[in-house]
Amino acid sequence: MSKDYYAILGVSRSASDAEIKKAYRKMAAKYHPDKPTGDESKFKEISEAYETLSDAEKRSMYDQFGSDYQQRGAGGFGGGGFGGGADFGDIFGDMFGGGGGFAGGGFGQQQARPRKGEDQTVKVMVSLTEAVEGTERTINVQTGNPHSSSYSYDTTPIKVRIPAGVTQEQKIRVKGKGFSGFNGGPNGDVIIQVNLQKHPHYRVEGKDVYLDLPITPWEAALGAKVEIPTLKGKVKMAIAAGTQSGAKLRIKGRGLGTEPGNQYVIVQIHTPPAATDEDKALYEKMAEQMPFNPRADF
Incomplete structure (x- = not known):
């Protein structure tokens, strides 16, 4: 027929x-x-x-x-x-995935050649401190060959080292821990993709770290030395007299990366509340003694 x-x-x-x-x-x-x-x-x-x-x-x-x-x-x-x-x-x-012929041979085709197994990507969340200092993680990876008819979604734990200096979405390759190879070929790799946790004080832009620094009006007017937190410990920084809100100060080499970026400090002047009659009187005296109009150019 x-x-x-x-x-x-x-x-x-x-x-x-x-x-x-x-x-x-x-x-x-x-x-x-x-x-x-x-x-x-x-x-x-x-x-x-x-x-x-x-x-x-x-x-x-x-x-x-x-x-x-x-x-x-x-x-x-x-x-x-x-x-x-x-x-x-x-x-x-x-x-x-290449190799000439298909798995299992047959139908007049040549026997398939050994081929490396597929890689698998695992996302790992780390804190900014861990990113600076390095850390270890135990992760679960899938085993076997997902193209096999007998494949089951089994996992096995492996321990991986996150090196010091990693940045957002950086990839770390762990050799031979991925899916099984084809026809006796080597295993694939595991690709660790680093994601950085949000921090209550720091913001990350590439390798640089940003910190909003609250200071008092008198520190801004008179100048001061203040203690600044960084991912590698606290440092003393001089605030120049007359510093305005929004001023950007740099602490070199206190950012992320194997060749570290910088930490930038953004000055924010915070005004204390006039909670008592005495506080109000003090502000009124300042207004009389130091007449100042920041909107004079408007």
């Missing part, structure tokens, strides 16, 4: 080469014997259809004589296996 190769691939008789190839790739990915949804009989059938329809000469013969065209001198599937124009190496190289 003649087979309807177009119906097998789910395409029309006027389908383009690209449409035929796309349909085959989709079905082959589903029914390949190494897949959990694999069906060897179905896979052979769609491969036979693609072998014919992907070759212009064979397709023309098929359109005239049906699937018995091989017996009319065209050569092809019944005689020479997957020869002709079907580029199965290219298709399966794309589908299964």
Whole structure:
């Protein structure tokens, strides 16, 4: 009985080469014997259809004589296996990561070569202090080969070192701890992606750290030496007399990174409340004694 190769691939008789190839790739990915949804009989059938329809000469013969065209001198599937124009190496190289031929061999293809397993990415949250000093984490990674029909989502714990100086979204590679290799190939790697926790006082921009520093009006007016917290301990900083709110001061090398950025201090002048009559009297005296209009240029 003649087979309807177009119906097998789910395409029309006027389908383009690209449409035929796309349909085959989709079905082959589903029914390949190494897949959990694999069906060897179905896979052979769609491969036979693609072998014919992907070759212009064979397709023309098929359109005239049906699937018995091989017996009319065209050569092809019944005689020479997957020869002709079907580029199965290219298709399966794309589908299964390269290597020529597909896993399991068979159907006239060469035996698949060993290939490295897939990498897997794990996001790890660290504090700013841990980012500066380094830390360790125990993480769970998936094991086995996710493309195997017997794959189960098992995990195993591994201990990883987060080195000092990491920054937001930095990636750290742990060799050989990823998914299992194909056909005896090496395991993939685990990629640790660092995410920095938000801090109640510091803001991070790249390798630089920002801190809003509250000071009093008299510290701003008269100048002062104040103690500034940093991720590497406290430092003394001079506030110059006459410093205005919003002034940006730099502490060199107190940021993040293996070659550390800087910490920037943004001055914020905080005014004490006039909570008592005496406080109000003091503010009134200041207004009389130091007339000052910051909106004079408006």
